[in-house]
Amino acid sequence: MVSEPTFHRYVAMGDSFTEGVGDPDKSRPNGLRGWADRVAEVLATRTDDFGYANLAVRGRLLKPVIAEQLEPALKLSPDLVTIYAGGNDILRPKVDLDLLGELYDAAVGRLAVCGARVVVFTGFDLGHAPVFGKLRGRVAVYNEIVREIADNHGATVVDYWRFREFRDERYWDSDRLHMATPGHKQMAIHVLDTLGVPHDLKKPRLPKAxxxxxxxxxxxxxxxxxxxxxxxxxxxxxxxxxxxxxxxxxxxxxxx
CATH class of the missing domain: 1.20.5 (Single alpha-helices involved in coiled-coils or other helix-helix interfaces)
Structure with missing residues (x-):
């Protein structure tokens, strides 16, 4: 029987996806809640000595995410790290995906060596999107790089590419780029399920379409x-x- 994981020190790294943009909450730092906060809330119920840090900052490219967040994350001695970066790079007119992969691989390797359970994400399938759909090929290549990095370092993959429910625009904020509150709720469920952590989160109720x-x-x-x-x-x-x-x-x- 596989034991259910318990984490004591969770550090979230990345950009707006992880900061929680699209899920406003005035009571929270930066006025945002987000899927990572929701995951942390569940993890906190499983131990009395739980700590949570979120280093993510909106708009960050992959290189600045690593440059600004990797060392602070390592100093916190996490036993769980989630990292998503590269989405903003993909949106730029030009991007060297192979170079991004090299940087990402080195960063995930350092996190894995510190003993943390490392969670990475594939990018969302943009094939149905009217404006961003042309970037589908880039995302598919990026995802293969992410999967290889995960294989190299024993990281856990949350496969956003396969979450077909997110094709429903009700999961998205009005900027069409960030998840809205229902999207963050659903992502928290996916992350916890992928980790094998029991929870009582329910699929969000969506307004009538x-x-x-x-x-x-x-x-x-x-x-x-x-x-x-x-x-x-x-x-x-x-x-x-x-x-x-x-x-x-x-x-x-x-x-x-």
């Missing part, structure tokens, strides 16, 4: 382009990031 009229869809597309797409392009042109003034919301191990 009503197909939009052509005018509603056109208006929504125009609003999205003005509110999200154009500012994103402007930041790329200026060399700035949405996370330039953002600090990690939980830089040290603390109870949750």
């Amino acid at each position: 009503l197909p939009p009229s052509k005018k509603e869809k056109r208006d929504a597309d125009l609003a999205w382009a003005k509110e999200f797409a154009m500012p994103w392009v402007q930041r790329r042109m200026n060399g700035t990031s949405s996370g330039d003034s953002v600090k990690p919301k939980r830089p040290s191990l603390e109870p949750i």
